[in-house]
Amino acid sequence: MWVKAIRIHELGGPEVLSWEEVEIGDPNEGEIRIKNKAIGANYVDIYYRTGLHRTPLPFIPGTDFSKEAVGVVSAVGPGVTSFKVGDVVGYADDPMGSYAEEQIIPASVAIPIPPAIDYKTAASVLLKGMTAYVLLRQAFKVNxxxxxxxxxxxxxxxxxxxxxxxxxxxxxxxxxxxxxxxxxxxxxxxxxxxxxxxxxxxxxxxxxxxxxxxxxxxxxxxxxxxxxxxxxxxxxxxxxxxxxxxxxxxxxxxxxxxxxxxxxxxxPGLMHYTTNRDELLQAAGEVFTNVMSGVLQVRVNHVYLLSEAARAHKDLEDRRTSGSIVLVPDSQRL
Missing domain, CATH: 3.40.50.720 (NAD(P)-binding Rossmann-like Domain)
Known part of the structure; x- marks a missing residue:
């Protein structure tokens, strides 16, 4: 199947972000395919785009670019019993490639999203929230x-x-x-x-x-x-x-x-504090608990179409944003 996605073919400014069609297949053993509903845009995405965090080219969905999204499971690969079509899940940090309408990921990194948390809130808080958890409760325990x-x-x-x-x-x-x-x-x-x-x-x-x-x-x-x-x-x-x-x-x-x-x-890096599924779910659970209890007010201050990712990056770099930025697939509109 063909989906629309953001790709880049060289490192550089926001202008290198290209809106293209790419082909993805069916999930393999242990994988699920997700139809993205909301995609988190984070400053770390700029590091990858500019080469500050080194990663190989080309950047394509499923391998190299962007790190966070929430969506609905659209297909389940062989051997997956923990999720079914229609489940709402999120993923963050690994694998990369979330700037796309659909994405295939290992089921082991998918995080169930509580029904009380909407797509945009979840996509804006998952990576940032788990990062905050690591910084406040693991790397240095604030009391x-x-x-x-x-x-x-x-x-x-x-x-x-x-x-x-x-x-x-x-x-x-x-x-x-x-x-x-x-x-x-x-x-x-x-x-x-x-x-x-x-x-x-x-x-x-x-x-x-x-x-x-x-x-x-x-x-x-x-x-x-x-x-x-x-x-x-x-x-x-x-x-x-x-x-x-x-x-x-x-x-x-x-x-x-x-x-x-x-x-x-x-x-500290999030990946080193979520090295297994128990640690991943613990981190996500702490974030969701604090969101649902009102401790964390998630500010989704900026919403862009996925095709407008370059504009979102420019606004972020120019310090014209505050709170969180979310991209939504163009098929959903704003």
Whole structure:
């Protein structure tokens, strides 16, 4: 069968995203085919498109590009007993190739979506939410009394980090680029918001914490904030780097530079915390529980047609978005 999908044939800007027809077959042993209803667009997709995260060309559905979608099972391969046609499932992080009307994936990575959560919400929260789970509950376990600094606090992951950390009893400091995003960060649980385009975040963090610093920094910006993030930590503090939206990779840090305050530096990846199905379902379950209980308010602020993926990427790179971005197949329209 033929489906419409986004492909790229070379690395580069949003213009390399090509809207094409591709052929997919029937699922093999242990696989299912999913008719996508909503597709998550994440900043990591830009890393793959530009080559910041290396992966081979060409990018085709099912192999190399994009990482998150929710849809309805349209076919089941031999040996699959855990799902049937009509089930609503999501997938995130692996395999890649979700910018397509339909996608074949291993049944072992499919996640059942609770009936109370709609397609767009699920597609916008699955990857980001599980990432937030890893950052807050695994890489560094945030508890009541901790003070945390979240960069890009109005972004997709940042918004969830702020809400979840606040619910865990932490004092949350967020950095954003505009006053509009500052208002959202406040709604999402930030007790202190720093508009970094107007004031130095290192100085403000020192003022807010009376010079003590924070227990943990969650930094998805990279190069532009890397050294400042380390400076904001208290002794024995932990910096969690999970992205580099400012371009290139963070400047190397000498391990001896961490010694004066006994700092810890980490770069966790979701795949290493969901190495088996039990871990995957545990992470997804934590996210869905928090969504359904109201702890996490999922902000699907931007919806584009799948064929408009290039525009979505440009808006994301130009910092014209906040919250989550969802793509929907053109056949569904908006």
């Amino acid at each position: 009541r009394g901790h003070t945390v600094l979240v960069h890009s606090a109005a972004g997709g992951v940042g918004s969830l980090l702020c809400q979840w950390a606040k619910a865990l009893g932490a004092t949350v400091i967020g950095t954003v680029s505009t006053e509009e995003k500052a208002a959202q960060a406040t709604q999402d649980g930030c007790q202190h918001v720093i508009v970094y385009t107007k004031e130095d975040f290192v100085t403000r963090v020192a003022e807010i914490t009376s010079g003590e610093g924070v227990h943990v920094v969650y930094d998805a910006v990279g190069k532009d904030t890397f050294q400042g993030s380390l400076a904001c930590l208290m002794p024995r503090g932990c910096m969690i780097s999970y992205g580099q939206s400012s371009g290139n990779r963070p400047d190397p840090v000498q391990l001896s530079g961490l010694a004066p305050k006994s700092l810890i530096l980490g770069r």
